[in-house]
Amino acid sequence: MAQITLHDLAKKLNISVSTVSKALKDYPDVSEKTKKKVLALADKLNFSPNIVASNLRTQHTKIIGVIIPNIVHDFFSKVIGGIIDEAEKNGYIVILLQSNENYELEKKQLNLLIQQQVDGILLSLTVETKKFKHIKRIQQQGIPLVMFDKVTDSIDCSKVVIGDKKSAFDAVSFLIRKGNKRIAFFGGSMVALNFNQRFNGYLEALKEYRVPFDDRLVYMCNKNKEYADGYSAAERLIEDHGVNGVDAVFAATDVIAVGIIKYFNDNKINIPKDIAIFGFGNSFMSSIVSPALSTVDQPGYEMGINAVDILLTEISHKNENENISLRNIIIPTSLKIRHST
Amino acid sequence: MAQITLHDLAKKLNISVSTVSKALKDYPDVSEKTKKKVLALADKLNFSPNIVASNLRTQHTKIIGVIIPNIVHDFFSKVIGGIIDEAEKNGYIVILLQSNENYELEKKQLNLLIQQQVDGILLSLTVETKKFKHIKRIQQQGIPLVMFDKVTDSIDCSKVVIGDKKSAFDAVSFLIRKGNKRIAFFGGSMVALNFNQRFNGYLEALKEYRVPFDDRLVYMCNKNKEYADGYSAAERLIEDHGVNGVDAVFAATDVIAVGIIKYFNDNKINIPKDIAIFGFGNSFMSSIVSPALSTVDQPGYEMGINAVDILLTEISHKNENENISLRNIIIPTSLKIRHST
Numbered sequence: 001m002a003q004i005t006l007h008d009l010a011k012k013l014n015i016s017v018s019t020v021s022k023a024l025k026d027y028p029d030v031s032e033k034t035k036k037k038v039l040a041l042a043d044k045l046n047f048s049p050n051i052v053a054s055n056l057r058t059q060h061t062k063i064i065g066v067i068i069p070n071i072v073h074d075f076f077s078k079v080i081g082g083i084i085d086e087a088e089k090n091g092y093i094v095i096l097l098q099s100n101e102n103y104e105l106e107k108k109q110l111n112l113l114i115q116q117q118v119d120g121i122l123l124s125l126t127v128e129t130k131k132f133k134h135i136k137r138i139q140q141q142g143i144p145l146v147m148f149d150k151v152t153d154s155i156d157c158s159k160v161v162i163g164d165k166k167s168a169f170d171a172v173s174f175l176i177r178k179g180n181k182r183i184a185f186f187g188g189s190m191v192a193l194n195f196n197q198r199f200n201g202y203l204e205a206l207k208e209y210r211v212p213f214d215d216r217l218v219y220m221c222n223k224n225k226e227y228a229d230g231y232s233a234a235e236r237l238i239e240d241h242g243v244n245g246v247d248a249v250f251a252a253t254d255v256i257a258v259g260i261i262k263y264f265n266d267n268k269i270n271i272p273k274d275i276a277i278f279g280f281g282n283s284f285m286s287s288i289v290s291p292a293l294s295t296v297d298q299p300g301y302e303m304g305i306n307a308v309d310i311l312l313t314e315i316s317h318k319n320e321n322e323n324i325s326l327r328n329i330i331i332p333t334s335l336k337i338r339h340s341t
Numbered sequence: 342m343a344q345i346t347l348h349d350l351a352k353k354l355n356i357s358v359s360t361v362s363k364a365l366k367d368y369p370d371v372s373e374k375t376k377k378k379v380l381a382l383a384d385k386l387n388f389s390p391n392i393v394a395s396n397l398r399t400q401h402t403k404i405i406g407v408i409i410p411n412i413v414h415d416f417f418s419k420v421i422g423g424i425i426d427e428a429e430k431n432g433y434i435v436i437l438l439q440s441n442e443n444y445e446l447e448k449k450q451l452n453l454l455i456q457q458q459v460d461g462i463l464l465s466l467t468v469e470t471k472k473f474k475h476i477k478r479i480q481q482q483g484i485p486l487v488m489f490d491k492v493t494d495s496i497d498c499s500k501v502v503i504g505d506k507k508s509a510f511d512a513v514s515f516l517i518r519k520g521n522k523r524i525a526f527f528g529g530s531m532v533a534l535n536f537n538q539r540f541n542g543y544l545e546a547l548k549e550y551r552v553p554f555d556d557r558l559v560y561m562c563n564k565n566k567e568y569a570d571g572y573s574a575a576e577r578l579i580e581d582h583g584v585n586g587v588d589a590v591f592a593a594t595d596v597i598a599v600g601i602i603k604y605f606n607d608n609k610i611n612i613p614k615d616i617a618i619f620g621f622g623n624s625f626m627s628s629i630v631s632p633a634l635s636t637v638d639q640p641g642y643e644m645g646i647n648a649v650d651i652l653l654t655e656i657s658h659k660n661e662n663e664n665i666s667l668r669n670i671i672i673p674t675s676l677k678i679r680h681s682t
Binding site: 046063070071072073074077078080081084085088093094095096097098100109112116137140141227258262265284285288289290 | 387404411412413414415418419421422425426429434435436437438439441450453457478481482568599603606625626629630631
């Protein structure tokens with residue numbers, strides 16, 4: 001069946017197209033009787049107004065574009081859940097693209113979103129993104145942009161992030177107050193802002209409690225193979241320092257921490273008696289691993305909601321030609337203390 | 342900065358709008374020299390063609406609408422990853438909506454997608470969906486529709502599913518061949534097609550190997566609290582039958598299986614010596630739980646790719662006014678045998 005148009009309705013009711021259009025929009029200058037007739041027929045024929053045509057007139061698409069590095073990730077899927085739910089509550093729908101941590105794809109996808117005339121963009125950067133011309137271009141076009149989680153200081157826009165540094169500071173402070181002195185840091189790429197901040201939080205906690213920093217206690221795990229790298233770095237940790245040379249490990253992600261737990265379990269190293277472990281993320285697996293992992297709770301769903309709320313505010317300010325004041329939201333985290341510490 | 346239009350380019354180059362448009366589309370009746378001039382200026386001014394306007398003319402949006410019950414789910418996030426990547430490779434982008442297992446929301450979202458004039462729809466049903474008028478409406482409007490994972494026999498359309506019954510049959514057959522006779526089934530709602538099929542696969546394997554079926558070995562776990570229910574159902578299993586009254590458990594999801602493992606570990610029931618456990622899903626946690634869980638590998642990413650490929654074929658057949666032949670794809674699964682069996 002072909003799509004029903006305003007013209008079809010008008011013809012069948014023997015009234016003008018503009019009367020049909022006004023009736024559907026509940027304009028006061030159309031009689032109630034006519035409105036009822038139009039609505040009844042529209043309902044009967046399953047008429048859907050052509051939003052694309054109507055958007056072209058109003059210049060709004062009611063679409064938000066979202067680019068994330070990878071959706072198969074417990075934290076990002078929660079963020080996306082929050083974004084989609086909050087957008088929908090406000091009458092917006094979401095185009096979702098994943099850059100697969102590929103800078104060229106990210107550039108291409110931003111262009112796609114511009115071409116689709118999205119009303120605003122939510123962006124989380126790839127690990128590869130070191131140049132930002134493609135992002136500045138969005139801003140030059142006047143498209144509201146909010147960055148979340150993987151952000152950069154090189155772009156002036158509203159940002160929503162987890163308080164990585166403070167969360168790491170809190171976690172490591174907790175470990176120190178429990179009597180641990182020799183605390184290893186297991187991190188990812190220091191170029192990535194999140195890991196960098198988590199490392200800084202670790203350093204600050206050591207400083208605060210006057211625990212000497214030992215760079216031989218810092219181990220790196222590759223993105224995309226964090227579990228395997230957590231396992232093998234734990235092996236190196238024990239080779240390098242022995243079980244007695246380490247009191248605790250602060251892992252920058254839960255996946256790394258779970259890799260460490262696996263190595264310790266396999267090698268009869270008691271957690272937390274021999275070595276305590278603290279993770280980051282409060283993913284589902286952190287609660288089911290044995291022993292259950294103490295970790296930093298990152299409220300991903302709330303991050304998604306916040307990002308959408310800020311973006312919609314900016315879109316509405318833009319539409320009213322009001323000034324936009326940029327916002328930097330740091331989503332508060334909390335410590336989940338379980339059996340691994 | 343305001344959006345650059347074809348008119349702006351034409352004015353600056355002192356040529357007609359239609360020449361600019363043809364040059365950008367590489368039409369043969371525009372000279373190479375003019376094309377170069379137009380492209381250079383378009384590039385300099387960051388010109389993006391207005392896709393919305395151009396779609397209105399061609400009647401294609403190059404957008405696929407996708408509705409899933411819930412994105413925060415290891416399997417669905419993989420499916421979505423496959424959908425987005427495959428759509429993009431073919432020049433389509435994806436509007437993603439999540440119904441949160443809510444029938445009313447699913448209805449509303451299908452209307453939203455119709456209004457957005459998407460070229461086609463991929464749909465995975467909520468557990469609540471028992472009426473299908475809203476879905477038939479899509480088909481009446483001639484919008485290509487492919488259902489995936491959570492499907493129904495009540496709608497004639499192409500479908501992509503995991504071979505739930507055969508996978509369950511294979512898993513339970515494996516357990517029986519290993520010498521297990523008293524095999525419990527831990528499932529979810531039998532109304533949901535997937536669980537129903539997994540239960541049927543379990544029954545068929547028992548029949549095939551002439552193992553008597555005992556309905557006291559069937560336990561139900563609620564969706565959304567599968568982990569907790571897996572744990573408490575395991576407790577009831579042991580109360581009802583004792584450790585010696587059960588040889589193995591086939592759990593209809595990995596999360597249920599992990600709940601069982603937790604209860605057995607907490608109560609010093611040896612896996613697999615006392616009781617073996619088989620899961621379903623091959624989620625990340627199944628590989629890291631201790632003991633590592635034998636499970637059915639569901640290739641979610643491949644499901645996403647297949648669903649998009651079928652949908653794009655139907656869209657192109659529709660555009661060419663060719664007949665569409667419906668397809669039923671069953672994505673093959675495999676058994677991952679680990680330490681829990």
